[in-house]
Amino acid sequence: MKYTIDVPDDKVDQVAGVLADHGIELEDIQKPKGKAQHRWRKAISEMRFHVDYAGFTGTVIWQKSTEMRLLAGATLMPDDDAPTRADGTLGFNWKVGYALRQEHLDAIDKKRWVTTKDIVLRSVNEVGNFMYFAGTNSWLHMRNEQGETIDELTRV
Numbered sequence: 001m002k003y004t005i006d007v008p009d010d011k012v013d014q015v016a017g018v019l020a021d022h023g024i025e026l027e028d029i030q031k032p033k034g035k036a037q038h039r040w041r042k043a044i045s046e047m048r049f050h051v052d053y054a055g056f057t058g059t060v061i062w063q064k065s066t067e068m069r070l071l072a073g074a075t076l077m078p079d080d081d082a083p084t085r086a087d088g089t090l091g092f093n094w095k096v097g098y099a100l101r102q103e104h105l106d107a108i109d110k111k112r113w114v115t116t117k118d119i120v121l122r123s124v125n126e127v128g129n130f131m132y133f134a135g136t137n138s139w140l141h142m143r144n145e146q147g148e149t150i151d152e153l154t155r156v
Helices: 009-021 042-046 092-103 124-132 150-154
Strands: 049-053 056-064 067-070 119-121
Touching (some): 067 124
Antiparallel strands (some): 056 067
């Protein structure tokens, strides 16, 4: 049986000693640190990040803090191949991705599912929604020429 107790740092050794006398061992549990935070900086705007998720590829430049440019030539997941929920219906990710695509219809060749113009989106997550209807952590699928993820380079 496991119990969780919160012990002040200055009392851990004392409590551990008392519990050990009774045959009980303490296990150090790491508390979750919460959602990662990322910061844009000028040096990032000079890098090209290559997206490759499930065969859908593109190149992105994070040009301003709230502007990501997806360069022409990106391959997109076809609308009909969007992931579905367990019951077969389309979820929120599809709704967001589809709405983004509607805003940029003039820049998508729907026969080949390739972008024909650069598209400016607001975030890493919007790029993921636009290209492949999300479903993954896009921060881990954008890499620079050295193979470093955009997550590694911008995490605070």
